[in-house]
Amino acid sequence: MPELPEIEIIRRELFPSLVKVRIVGLEIADNKIQIRSEDILNKTIIDLIRKGKYLFVIFNDRSSLLFHLGMTGSLIYTKKREILRFQRARIATAQGFISFCDARRFGKMKFLIESEREKVLQSLGLDPFFPEYTWDNFIRLLINKNLPVKNFLMNQNWISGIGNIYSSEILFLSKVHPEKRVNKLTIKEKKSLFESIPQVLNQAIQCEGTTIRDYQRTNGTRGFFQNCLKVYDREGKPCLVCGTPIERIKLAQRSTYFCPHCQKK
């Protein structure tokens, strides 16, 4: 479900409800989640950090909870204790409840001490909104890569936060064909990609994320960037720039959408 913009929206929405608040309970309804209540009970949340598609709830002793929402995960905040569909875990705070719902159970929820969190953060590639996202660091990543640029964008070890929807959108804005090999990109295309990545993600954040089927904000409502998608899920529909029908192909076993006229190999 969620890529960088959706996680960032969730982080911003949860922040005022969680920071400076104490954990008072934990209920787990899925044996794939292994957290002991005593790991987090009575700790106070001091920050919420996002990198790529990961969200960390940081406690006063620097330990943290890691959340990754997989394909269908959501974090729903409620004042009262509620039974929600596909709920895998529920955290009670002094103020309310956070429910981790996730139909396909690809998501992750783990307790980490500080050094473990550092390791996860280190393993993730450049986040497009971190200060390390610079032109020099960006082009260094492209060296010696012989794979389709779409696959490159989706690999979280190089750049973190881009998934299947936004990779197609970024490539359309950059006018780059998704199958173009990274080592064949022109300098102009590289520059265009470098700029399009934060631009598309930013627009999606302004629109509170993309809800096509599963994504929900923390109050259960939908985002609206799905109304602004230029190519994703628009197979056969006219390109909004030139009118050519949008095509769908498979790359890395994932649907990939592009305009064959605006995005030449």
Place this chain on the structure above:
DNA sequence: CTAAACGCCTGTGAGC
């Protein structure tokens, strides 16, 4: 080493 393919999970909607 790099890059591609597979497997994990469950739900939904289209077509027959």
Place this chain on the structure above:
DNA sequence: TGCTCACAGGCGTTTA
């Protein structure tokens, strides 16, 4: 209505 199939915002592991 009921069945089957394709498909779904991801990623860790296995294979080539």
